[in-house]
Amino acid sequence: MKQGQLARRVSKIAPFQVMAVLDKAKQLQANGYDVIHLEVGEPDFVAPSAVSEAGVQAIRQAQTGYTSATGLPELKQAISRYYHSRYKVSVAPERIIVTPGASGALLLMASLMVNEGEEVIMPDPCYPCNRHFLLQAGGRAKLIETSPDNEFKIDLDGLAQYWSATTAGLWLASPANPTGAVLSRAYVEQAWQAVKDLGGHLLVDEIYQGLVYDGDDFTALSVDDNLFVINSFSKYFAMTGWRLGWIVVPEWAIEGAIKLAQNLFICAPAMSQYAALHAFDEGVLTECEARRERLNQRRLALLKGLERIGLPVVTPAQGAFYVFVDVSSVTSDAMTWCLQLLEQEYVALTPGADFGIANAHQYVRFAYTCEEERLVEAIARIERFMQS
Known part of the structure; x- marks a missing residue:
């Protein structure tokens, strides 16, 4: 490698297209425009007060x-x-x-279970960082095109043909x-039976667990x-x-996971860990459930608004705080459409190209991470934009 030259793997990591939207949104806000942010994958809630106070106390007591x-x-x-109280599953500590976050867990997982030159199958679309964590471990993602007809799930009956x-x-x-x-x-x-028969491993990312509005809120650990x-x-x-995140590994993988955790991270932030001890307090869990219901009301309002203006939601949107929308009836280029919507009506969305390759140009992700009245206003602005 020549001086001033980056490692080749860096060129294989794609930047988020939504960053162009976010940068433009910040510029518009700085100029005094009222931007509605539906692109951010982050709830507009802060940590429950009992958790925050525990974090403050940890710092004051030098638990750092x-x-x-x-x-x-x-x-x-x-x-x-x-896990035992909510999901009736026994998981040894x-x-x-x-x-350090679920990102740390994903990086650890890639390093733990993927050899140089190996691939991991995942659906297209999916969380974009997954394939980049695999690159860091010397592996690669094998994206399998999915369809809204099957709720963007891989057809497991055909898994062997991709293996x-x-x-x-x-x-x-x-x-x-x-x-x-x-x-x-x-x-x-x-999925587990198919992967086991094929001799591989199965990872289920449950970072949005608890934010389920329709369907069974269970953990894959029960399987x-x-x-x-x-x-x-x-x-x-x-x-x-x-x-702060975590990974649950089988008993046979504990020793390897410990070695990687020691070398990759040393440890997760101490004050965050002490704060998280109170995340499972009864009052905190009650507050989190109330927030989940607020998110559900937002979800229903957004789904109703999108249906009214003729933008089809292509999956049931049963959980997390996202709705994936097909905009092919109004544009052939979702990225350009998102930028024009932002420039004309000050609504920020995430283009589908950040999440995959197949037909990404026709999808947009909405995040219902703002108050319901802002969602209603966003729908009105989008309708006006579509009629202009």
């Missing part, structure tokens, strides 16, 4: 040093109890690795970003102890900037 690489024992025990000698596993998400689709228990069971699950305090608990 290194913790165990796998997380505070008492936090791992609290997560284990949460030793199987839980606390990480090759270099396939390491299958990564899924429920609820999913960008579609809001929720996997059924039967689907996860079928088998030998699959992997990732979760986070960011979404349901509204702790995005605290950077």
